[in-house]
Amino acid sequence: MFFLQYIFLTFVVMLFEATVVPRIAILGLTPDLGLALVVYAGLAGGGRGGTLIGLLIGLLRGSLEPEWLGLDVLLLSAVGFAAAYTSPKVDRDHPVVQGILIALLLLGHDTARVLAITGFSLARAIPLWLSSAPGTALITGILVPTAVHLWRKIYLGGPRGAFS
Amino acid sequence: MFRKAAAYPGFGDWLALAAAIAVSLLLYAIGKEHRAHAAVFLRGTLLYPYRLVMENAPPRDELQTEMASLRYQLATANREVARCASERVELRRLRTQLDYMERREEPLLPARVLAVTPIRQGEQLTLERGKQHGLYVDQPLLGVHGELVGKVVQVKERESTAQTLRHEALSVMVRLERTREVGLLRWSPLQRLLSLEGIGLDETVFPGDTVVTSGHGRIFPVDIRVGEIVSVRDDSTALVKVILVEPAADFDRLEEAFLLVPDSTLRE
Incomplete structure (x- = not known):
């Protein structure tokens, strides 16, 4: 059930990224819904769920950018795996915690990706990273957990139960 | 969770x-x-x-064009619906008029009411018919259902002025339809109703009785409905009844009226 739910969500996110997301761009920056979904898959489905959903989204994204097909698979799988093993001491149901987690993992993902794309050239990687990673992390870390929190509150009558 | x-x-x-x-x-x-x-x-x-x-999925531009076109169609349709509603009301009114004209034996001349002027002594109408349409002073004016509205008092080339029953200067000789008793009807501005004078104390008059023209004034033909009695009381000092009549004509919604075309037998 978990995988069916998240595979469906994956296609919804792909459609959203192609249609709605460009319209809500702030200063040219848009939320990374795919990565956020991988984080939620990791939180809800554990290491295996997060990794496999990361693998699926990595394959889908990579198919649109064949040069980095393997890289997307690796990085997004790692993001899902990492999301599943965040510290047990933090309240992962809290939207702020989720926002911070998404932002940190996105920054990590973008850092690795930018370094790989630029052939580990810091001179090219740093400006590229600065131009998008912090802004995207901020927007994604704020918008997505807020939207998820509201959705769960309105449609599920409370913060619990959405991904259980 | x-x-x-x-x-x-x-x-x-x-x-x-x-x-x-x-x-x-x-x-x-x-x-x-x-x-x-x-x-x-x-x-x-x-x-x-x-x-x-x-x-x-249709392209965005195509969707926007289609939406703009649909909005335009919706606005046009709404305007059309409003126009149809207005025409439906007008059609109903015209049907009533036509029905009345067909039922009445005397020829009638329809006239649009251009203005209703409330003056100090009462109410006057401006009609869009005048001398060139054959109008004359004292010509009776009827409502859509054949009820008495008033009479023409001034005729110009293309338009004319009429006094309604709600004018102090207009008095009409009337008859109680049931008892055939004759009286004089005039506007009573204090009661905002017509006052029927000259009905003796010994007459049996009831609220709801219909009042029609008597034909005695030689202005209005006989048996035109004028109104309905709404209150009757005895005035012992004057030895007559004080009778108030509600006019049959709806003066507040008067849009068209009918002029009774000259009847040679009546005028002679």
């Missing part, structure tokens, strides 16, 4: 991660050309539902 974070990944988790790494390395190792083929394959399989939706 999200799963409680486990301290250490299990075997299945490591296996999934290892599979992801293996896929990733494989895709990296097969080289650019094969990676492009793999991407094409993935687009044709994994992305098929996505492509299906996107390819069938």
Whole structure:
């Protein structure tokens, strides 16, 4: 059930990224819904769920950018795996915690990706990273957990139960 | 509720991660050309539902144009609906008029009411018919249902002025339809009703009795409905009854009226 739910969500996110997301761009920056979904898959489905959903989204994204097909698979799988093993001491149901987690993992993902794309050239990687990673992390870390929190509150009558 | 974070990944988790790494390395190792083929394959399989939706969705510009066109059509349709509603009311009114004209034996001349002027002594109408339409002073004016409205008092070339029953200067000789008793009817501004004078105390008059023209004034033909009695009381000092009559004509909604065309037998 978990995988069916998240595979469906994956296609919804792909459609959203192609249609709605460009319209809500702030200063040219848009939320990374795919990565956020991988984080939620990791939180809800554990290491295996997060990794496999990361693998699926990595394959889908990579198919649109064949040069980095393997890289997307690796990085997004790692993001899902990492999301599943965040510290047990933090309240992962809290939207702020989720926002911070998404932002940190996105920054990590973008850092690795930018370094790989630029052939580990810091001179090219740093400006590229600065131009998008912090802004995207901020927007994604704020918008997505807020939207998820509201959705769960309105449609599920409370913060619990959405991904259980 | 999200799963409680486990301290250490299990075997299945490591296996999934290892599979992801293996896929990733494989895709990296097969080289650019094969990676492009793999991407094409993935687009044709994994992305098929996505492509299906996107390819069938109309382009944004087309959607916007269509929406603008639909908005225009909606606005036009709303305007048309409003116009139809107004025409329906007018049609109903005209049907009533036509029905009345067909029922009445005397010829009638319809006239649009251009203005209703409340003056100090009462109410006057401006009609869009005048001398060139054959109008004359004292010509009776009837309502849509044949009820008495008033009479013409001034005629110009293309328009005329009429006094309604709600004018102090207009008095009408009337008859009680049931008892055939004759009296004089005039507007009573204090009561905002017509006052029927000259009905003796010995007459039996009841509220609800119909009042019609008597024909004695030689202005209005006989038996034109004027109104209905709403109150009757005895005035012992004057030895007559004080009778108030509600006019049959709806003066507040008067849009058209009918002029009774000259009847030679009556005028002679």
